[in-house]
Amino acid sequence: MKSVILKTASTYLLPLLLLFSVFVLLRGHYLPGGGFIGGLVASIAFVLHAFANGLQNTRFMLRIHPGFLIPIGLSLALIAGIAPMLIDGSPFLTGLWFPNPIPVIGMIGSALFFDIGVFLVVIGVSLTIIFTISESA
Amino acid sequence: MNAIITYPLIFQAIVSIVLLFLWQNVKAQRMVSIIGSAIGLSISVVLFNQVWQKGTIAIQMGNWEAPFGITLVADTFAVTMVVLAHIVAMAVSLFSTKGIVASRVKFGYFPIMHLMIMGLSGAFLTGDIFNLYVWFEVIIISSFVLLTIGGKKAQIEGAVKYFTLNMLASIIFLTAIALLYGTTGTLNMAELATIIPEIEDRGLVKIIALIFFLAFGVKAGVFPMYVWLPAAYHTPPAAVSSLFGGLLTKLGVYAIIRVFTMVFPVGLFTYEWIGIVGVLTILSGALGAFVQKDIVKVFSYLIICHIGFMIAGFSIGTQLALTGVLFYMFHDIIVKSNLFLVSGVLHRITGSTKLASMGGIMENKTTLAILFAIPLFSLVGIPPLSGFWPKISLFGGAIVSQKWYVLAALIFGSFMTLLVVAKVWLAVFSKPLPVGSPKKLFKYFDDFNPSEKRILVIPILLLAIVSLYFGLFAEHIQQLSARIADELINNQTYIETVFRK
Numbered sequence: 332m333k334s335v336i337l338k339t340a341s342t343y344l345l346p347l348l349l350l351f352s353v354f355v356l357l358r359g360h361y362l363p364g365g366g367f368i369g370g371l372v373a374s375i376a377f378v379l380h381a382f383a384n385g386l387q388n389t390r391f392m393l394r395i396h397p398g399f400l401i402p403i404g405l406s407l408a409l410i411a412g413i414a415p416m417l418i419d420g421s422p423f424l425t426g427l428w429f430p431n432p433i434p435v436i437g438m439i440g441s442a443l444f445f446d447i448g449v450f451l452v453v454i455g456v457s458l459t460i461i462f463t464i465s466e467s468a
Numbered sequence: 469m470n471a472i473i474t475y476p477l478i479f480q481a482i483v484s485i486v487l488l489f490l491w492q493n494v495k496a497q498r499m500v501s502i503i504g505s506a507i508g509l510s511i512s513v514v515l516f517n518q519v520w521q522k523g524t525i526a527i528q529m530g531n532w533e534a535p536f537g538i539t540l541v542a543d544t545f546a547v548t549m550v551v552l553a554h555i556v557a558m559a560v561s562l563f564s565t566k567g568i569v570a571s572r573v574k575f576g577y578f579p580i581m582h583l584m585i586m587g588l589s590g591a592f593l594t595g596d597i598f599n600l601y602v603w604f605e606v607i608i609i610s611s612f613v614l615l616t617i618g619g620k621k622a623q624i625e626g627a628v629k630y631f632t633l634n635m636l637a638s639i640i641f642l643t644a645i646a647l648l649y650g651t652t653g654t655l656n657m658a659e660l661a662t663i664i665p666e667i668e669d670r671g672l673v674k675i676i677a678l679i680f681f682l683a684f685g686v687k688a689g690v691f692p693m694y695v696w697l698p699a700a701y702h703t704p705p706a707a708v709s710s711l712f713g714g715l716l717t718k719l720g721v722y723a724i725i726r727v728f729t730m731v732f733p734v735g736l737f738t739y740e741w742i743g744i745v746g747v748l749t750i751l752s753g754a755l756g757a758f759v760q761k762d763i764v765k766v767f768s769y770l771i772i773c774h775i776g777f778m779i780a781g782f783s784i785g786t787q788l789a790l791t792g793v794l795f796y797m798f799h800d801i802i803v804k805s806n807l808f809l810v811s812g813v814l815h816r817i818t819g820s821t822k823l824a825s826m827g828g829i830m831e832n833k834t835t836l837a838i839l840f841a842i843p844l845f846s847l848v849g850i851p852p853l854s855g856f857w858p859k860i861s862l863f864g865g866a867i868v869s870q871k872w873y874v875l876a877a878l879i880f881g882s883f884m885t886l887l888v889v890a891k892v893w894l895a896v897f898s899k900p901l902p903v904g905s906p907k908k909l910f911k912y913f914d915d916f917n918p919s920e921k922r923i924l925v926i927p928i929l930l931l932a933i934v935s936l937y938f939g940l941f942a943e944h945i946q947q948l949s950a951r952i953a954d955e956l957i958n959n960q961t962y963i964e965t966v967f968r969k
Contacts, residue, residue, distance in 0.1 A: 402488035409481055415531075416471055423474045425531040 348376035366446035370453025400455030408448025480586035535656035637686035688720025706812020714805030746780025754884035789865025795858035828901030854938035
C-alpha cells in the first residue's frame with residue numbers, strides 16, 4: 332500500500348507500539364495484560380510496518396526469521412518452569428521471586444521470564460503466519 | 469523424589485524445542501527424534517518402576533496445594549499408559565526416518581510428534597479435569613498439524629471432518645466441565661470423588677456424566693460418533709496413522725475409564741446405556757470392517773470395533789471385567805499401532821492400499837509375511853498371542869454378571885475380527901500379486917537399500933516383540949491389569965496421595 336501518511340505514521344508508531352507491548356507484558360502479572368496480549372501488540376507493530384513499507388523492508392529490518400523466535404521463547408518459558416526444580420527442589424513451575432522490587436519494573440520472578448517466553452512465541456507464530464500468507468497472496 | 473512425574477513431560481518439551489532449532493536440518497532432526505524417544509522411553513520406564521515399587525505418587529504443580537493447584541498423579545494406570553505411549557513413539561519415530569519424506573519433515577513433523585507425546589503423557593498423568601481438557605487441546609492441535617502436513621486433497625478432506633467433530637467434542641467437554649464446576653466448586657478429581665456422592669440433585673449429576681461420556685465418546689470413536697475416524701485415518705502417512713490409531717482413540721477410552729471410576733463411580737450410576745452404546749459400536753465397527761476394500765480403512769473400522777469391546781466391557785462394571793478391559797486396551801495400543809505400520813510397508817511393497825490390487829506377500833516376502841502375521845493374529849486372539857488372554861476376563865466378567873447381550877456382542881465381534889483378518893490374509897498375503905504396470909514416481913520397497921529396509925521393518929519387529937511378550941508372559945500383564953482395576957475401584961489411596969502434605 333503506497334500512502335505517505337501511513338508511511339510517516341508507521342515510523343513513529345513502530346517504536347511506540349513496541350514500547351506499549353513491553354508495558355502490557357510487564358503489567359500482566361496482577362492486572363490485565365501479559366505475554367500473550369503483549370506479543371500480539373508487538374506483532375501488530377511489525378504488520379503495520381509491513382503494510383506501509385512492504386514486506387521485504389520489514390523482513391530486512393527484523394534480520395532474523397520470525398519463526399526462529401518460537402523455539403527461543405519456548406526454551407525461555409521451559410527454563411522458567413524448570414528453574415525452581417534446580418534451585419530449591421520445589422515442583423515444576425513454582426514461582427521464585429527476588430526479595431526486593433526493582434524500580435519501574437517492580438517485583439521480578441520466574442513468572443516474568445515465563446511471560447517473556449510466551450511474548451516471544453506469540454510474536455514468532457503470528458508473524459510467521461502473516462508473512463507466509465501475505466507472501467503467497 | 470516426586471518430581472520424577474514431571475520428567476516425561478519436560479523431556480518431551482526439551483526434545484521438541486531442540487527439534488525446532490534444527491528446523492531446516494532433516495538429518496539431524498531424525499537423529500534427535502530417535503535418541504529423544506529412546507531416552508523418553510527409559511525415563512517413563514523408571515517412573516513406572518518407581519510407582520510399581522512404592523505405589524501412587526503425586527506432585528502439586530507450582531507448589532499450590534490441592535485442590536487449588538493442579539495435581540499430577542502417577543498411579544499404576546497412568547504410568548502404564550505413559551510407558552505404552554513411549555513404546556509406540558519409539559517405533560513411530562524410527563519408522564518416520566524413512567516413512568516420512570523430507571518435505572514433510574521440513575514442515576515440522578518431528579517437533580509436533582514429540583509435542584503430541586508430551587500431550588498424551590500429560591493427559592495420562594493429570595489429576596485435574598480442566599488440566600485434562602488442556603492436554604486434550606495440546607493433542608488436538610498437534611494432530612491437526614500431523615493430519616494436514618503434506619496438504620493432499622484427501623488429507624484436507626479427512627482433516628476437516630476430524631477437525632469439526634473434535635472441536636465439537638471439545639466444546640461439549642468444556643460445557644460439561646463448566647456444569648461440573650458450577651455444581652461442585654472443584655475440578656480436582658480426588659476432591660470430586662469425595663464431593664459427588666454427597667450431592668443431592670442426582671438428576672443433574674447424571675446429566676453431567678452423560679455430557680462427559682458424549683465428549684469422550686467422540687474422541688474414542690464410539691457409536692454413533694465414529695464417522696470421522698475412518699474418514700481421517702486413512703489419509704496421512706502410515707507413521708501418523710499408527711500414532712493416531714494406537715493412541716488417540718485409546719486416550720478417549722482412558723478418559724472414560726478414569727472419569728467414570730473416579731468421579732462418577734459404579735454404584736452411583738447404572739451403566740446399561742454405556743453397555744448398549746458399546747454393543748452398537750462393536751456391531752458397526754465389525755460390519756464396517758467387513759465391507760471395506762482398502763486395507764487402511766479395514767484397520768480403521770477394526771479400531772472402532774475394538775473400542776466397542778472396551779466400552780461394552782467397561783459397562784459390566786465389575787473388577788473382573790475391568791481387568792479384562794485394561795488388558796485389552798494395553799494389547800490393542802501395541803497391536804493397532806503395529807498394524808498401521810504394517811499397512812505402510814505393504815503399501816511400499818505392492819504400491820497400493822486397495823485389497824484388490826495387493827497380493828503376493830507370502831510368495832515374494834516370506835519372512836516379512838511371518839512377521840506381519842504376528843500383529844494380525846494377535847488381533848484375532850489366537851492363543852497364545854496377546855489378544856486371547858484379555859478375552860478370558862472380558863467373557864468371564866460378562867458371564868458372572870449375566871450380561872448376555874454384552875457377551876453375545878463380544879463373541880460376534882471376535883468372530884467378525886477373525887473373518888476380516890482372514891479376508892485380509894487371503895487378499896494380501898496368499899493371493900498372487902495382480903499383474904499391473906508399476907507406478908511411476910513411486911518408491912517401491914525393493915528400491916530401498918538394505919539398511920533403509922531394515923529401518924522400516926525394525927519398528928514392526930519391536931512392536932511385535934512387545935505384543936509377543938504380552939501373549940507369552942500374560943500373567944505379568946494380567947497381574948498389572950488386576951492391580952490397576954483394584955486401584956481404580958478402591959480409589960482411597962489415590963485421594964489420600966493427592967491430599968498428603
